[in-house]
Amino acid sequence: MKSYAIGIDIGGTKISAGLVDPRGNILVRGRRPTVGTDPAAVLSAVCELVAELGPGGAEAVVGVGAAGWMDPSGSTVAFSPHLAWRDEPLRANLEAALGRDVLLSNDADAAGWAEYRFGAAAGEDNMVCVNLGTGIGGSLVLDGVLQRGRFGMAGEFGHQVMVPGGHRCACGNRGCWEQYASGNALAREGRALLAVHGATSYRLREASGNDPHAITGEMVGSLAVAGDEACIELVVEAGQWLGLGLANLAAVLDPGVMVIGGGLGSASPLLLETAEQAYRGSLSGRGYRPYARVVGAALGPDAGLVGAADLARNALD
Amino acid sequence: MKSYAIGIDIGGTKISAGLVDPRGNILVRGRRPTVGTDPAAVLSAVCELVAELGPGGAEAVVGVGAAGWMDPSGSTVAFSPHLAWRDEPLRANLEAALGRDVLLSNDADAAGWAEYRFGAAAGEDNMVCVNLGTGIGGSLVLDGVLQRGRFGMAGEFGHQVMVPGGHRCACGNRGCWEQYASGNALAREGRALLAVHGATSYRLREASGNDPHAITGEMVGSLAVAGDEACIELVVEAGQWLGLGLANLAAVLDPGVMVIGGGLGSASPLLLETAEQAYRGSLSGRGYRPYARVVGAALGPDAGLVGAADLARNALD
Numbered sequence: 001m002k003s004y005a006i007g008i009d010i011g012g013t014k015i016s017a018g019l020v021d022p023r024g025n026i027l028v029r030g031r032r033p034t035v036g037t038d039p040a041a042v043l044s045a046v047c048e049l050v051a052e053l054g055p056g057g058a059e060a061v062v063g064v065g066a067a068g069w070m071d072p073s074g075s076t077v078a079f080s081p082h083l084a085w086r087d088e089p090l091r092a093n094l095e096a097a098l099g100r101d102v103l104l105s106n107d108a109d110a111a112g113w114a115e116y117r118f119g120a121a122a123g124e125d126n127m128v129c130v131n132l133g134t135g136i137g138g139s140l141v142l143d144g145v146l147q148r149g150r151f152g153m154a155g156e157f158g159h160q161v162m163v164p165g166g167h168r169c170a171c172g173n174r175g176c177w178e179q180y181a182s183g184n185a186l187a188r189e190g191r192a193l194l195a196v197h198g199a200t201s202y203r204l205r206e207a208s209g210n211d212p213h214a215i216t217g218e219m220v221g222s223l224a225v226a227g228d229e230a231c232i233e234l235v236v237e238a239g240q241w242l243g244l245g246l247a248n249l250a251a252v253l254d255p256g257v258m259v260i261g262g263g264l265g266s267a268s269p270l271l272l273e274t275a276e277q278a279y280r281g282s283l284s285g286r287g288y289r290p291y292a293r294v295v296g297a298a299l300g301p302d303a304g305l306v307g308a309a310d311l312a313r314n315a316l317d
Numbered sequence: 318m319k320s321y322a323i324g325i326d327i328g329g330t331k332i333s334a335g336l337v338d339p340r341g342n343i344l345v346r347g348r349r350p351t352v353g354t355d356p357a358a359v360l361s362a363v364c365e366l367v368a369e370l371g372p373g374g375a376e377a378v379v380g381v382g383a384a385g386w387m388d389p390s391g392s393t394v395a396f397s398p399h400l401a402w403r404d405e406p407l408r409a410n411l412e413a414a415l416g417r418d419v420l421l422s423n424d425a426d427a428a429g430w431a432e433y434r435f436g437a438a439a440g441e442d443n444m445v446c447v448n449l450g451t452g453i454g455g456s457l458v459l460d461g462v463l464q465r466g467r468f469g470m471a472g473e474f475g476h477q478v479m480v481p482g483g484h485r486c487a488c489g490n491r492g493c494w495e496q497y498a499s500g501n502a503l504a505r506e507g508r509a510l511l512a513v514h515g516a517t518s519y520r521l522r523e524a525s526g527n528d529p530h531a532i533t534g535e536m537v538g539s540l541a542v543a544g545d546e547a548c549i550e551l552v553v554e555a556g557q558w559l560g561l562g563l564a565n566l567a568a569v570l571d572p573g574v575m576v577i578g579g580g581l582g583s584a585s586p587l588l589l590e591t592a593e594q595a596y597r598g599s600l601s602g603r604g605y606r607p608y609a610r611v612v613g614a615a616l617g618p619d620a621g622l623v624g625a626a627d628l629a630r631n632a633l634d
Contacts, residue, residue, distance in 0.1 A: 069602075069605075069606065078605070078606070079605055124467070125467075126466055126467040140569075142459060142462075142464045142466075143462055143464065145459075145460055145462070147459045147460065147570070148571070149443055149459075149570055149571025149572065150441070150442075150443040150571055150572055150573035150607075150609065151571055151573075151606055151607050152571070153571040153602070153606055154569065154570050154571040155569070155571075156568045156569070156571075156601060156602070157568065157569060159568040159601030159602070160477075160565045160568050160569065161479070161561060161564065161565055161599065162478070162479070162481065163481065164479065164480065164561065169601075171601040171602060172601070172603070173599060173601055176601065244478060244481065247478065248477045248478055248565075249569065251473045251474065251476040251477050252457075252471065252472070252473070252474060252477065252566065252569055252570070253464070253466055253471050253569070254465070254466025254467055254468055254469070254470040254471040254472075254473075255466065255467055256467035256468075282478065282490060284473055284476030284486075284488040284489070284490055284493065285386075285470070285473070285476070285488060286489070288386075288395070288396055289386065289395070289468055289470055290467075290468050292467065
């Protein structure tokens with residue numbers, strides 16, 4: 001059954017596993033909470049999940065997706081934000097424990113690959129996938145090839161500087177795109193609105209119990225969906241920044257489609273509509289060239305798992 | 318002699334031709350002034366140049382590089398800034414006139430490809446090439462493949478917006494990178510310096526005959542090389558913007574090397590040094606990842622011709 005592959009998605013709060021067929025369907029699923037940050041505990045959890053998937057996966061190759069920087073060969077985790085991995089030879093450790101071939105992928109790369117193979121970008125060989133969550137991650141497929149860059153770190157779209165001297169970013173720079181168009185940006189602007197105690201922020205005050213720290217990007221997004229004018233404005237502003245950054249990516253890469261995924265991307269049609277409008281209004285050379293399509297991701301939270309499995313099958317089978 | 322290829326570089330002021338061997342050496346050269354913007358005149362000039370290259374090129378495929386947007390198959394010029402081409406089927410016309418296979422390439426793509434195959438980026442499969450002239454063009458090779466994008470327009474690096482609401486760009490946007498780090502940017506800042514009639518601008522006043530319109534990026538660059546402090550400051554400022562934009566490209570693409578070419582890029586070591594320093598000081602994730610090398614182009618003005626020939630040989634032979 002070499003045509004089946006196992007995908008594992010190691011997230012900050014849970015580990016998901018699935019036996020995936022060559023069309024991207026998940027045949028068997030498994031799941032457990034992330035077991036702290038200890039590498040050995042994560043390793044055991046992955047081995048247990050693989051066993052739980054049953055006899056269909058007994059000989060399947062394993063693809064593991066996780067947040068972090070993997071070396072381009074898919075062997076080592078150089079750095080992971082949620083987990084205590086630093087130059088961790090995760091591939092070799094897992095192969096020893098599982099007795100079969102393993103490939104590591106960055107989680108955003110895996111999710112983008114799944115959208116390209118089976119989702120919103122199917123049939124389009126030049127794709128940018130933007131994952132909007134608390135920050136902005138991403139991946140790129142050009143000429144049908146997932147591009148990881150020389151050191152495995154391509155696709156860090158959120159860290160394009162778009163406002164020199166602008167808001168401080170966790171990466172150390174100022175003015176990164178993700179400070180203007182992500183969940184964290186919405187939360188920061190929501191807190192700023194609450195702080196000025198205006199009449200416009202009363203729903204935000206209610207929802208947060210008047211606690212600025214309780215405000216999240218999700219909360220602002222939900223209030224916008226519920227019709228709160230102030231939060232709608234915040235979402236529109238974030239969408240405009242999102243579109244401007246998409247135009248920058250198009251200037252560099254000229255993709256045929258730009259897929260917007262991630263928790264925030266999937267939750268807000270208004271954000272996507274605004275972004276597409278802003279993209280079309282700020283694409284360099286507009287009027288003299290075709291526009292890339294801007295579309296929402298199709299595979300939801302399964303994308304990482306499915307993509308990790310498919311990448312492993314392609315690389316190892 | 319199929320392993321030889323002919324390269325033609327159609328520029329704004331001249332057309333260069335060469336018979337190029339598989340190692341990128343130019344065996345025979347030809348050249349004439351660009352004959353206005355009439356497509357038929359350009360076609361005749363190219364045919365004459367091909368004939369002039371002699372019997373060694375009698376059966377060689379022909380690669381033509383020109384400024385403009387070519388469709389990804391290398392058949393049609395969608396738009397060219399210097400020439401009166403609009404959806405011009407240049408490839409078919411040339412093939413009919415020459416009786417052999419022809420491939421069209423964007424001139425920046427051709428130059429970047431030459432640097433990758435035979436020049437400053439040889440041996441590095443993930444490359445960004447930035448052409449600094451009056452504006453900023455560029456090209457990208459990822460995984461050893463020249464990436465043209467879905468519609469043939471990838472590599473328009475100069476039109477990343479880096480200062481929302483900033484200086485107006487010829488592309489219609491405001492705040493494009495090339496408004497801060499190109500020859501035109503140097504010229505604009507030189508004019509601004511002249512306009513305030515300060516003591517610092519006396520060399521610029523001399524060199525320009527006190528005519529703001531006479532100031533060019535080249536002039537500012539030459540004065541900087543000659544030691545004029547004011548022009549040195551302008552070059553350093555442009556270099557800092559250059560480095561910031563390189564950091565943005567690295568966030569997206571994670572190349573192993575970034576080649577800086579073009580007239581301005583080749584003329585100013587100070588610009589390059591400043592740019593590399595600024596790049597290293599603003600790369601997102603610096604300290605946790607390797608740096609791409611920042612290097613000057615190696616092939617000079619021949620790059621476009623050599624690259625156009627090599628791309629044609631690879632595609633057609």
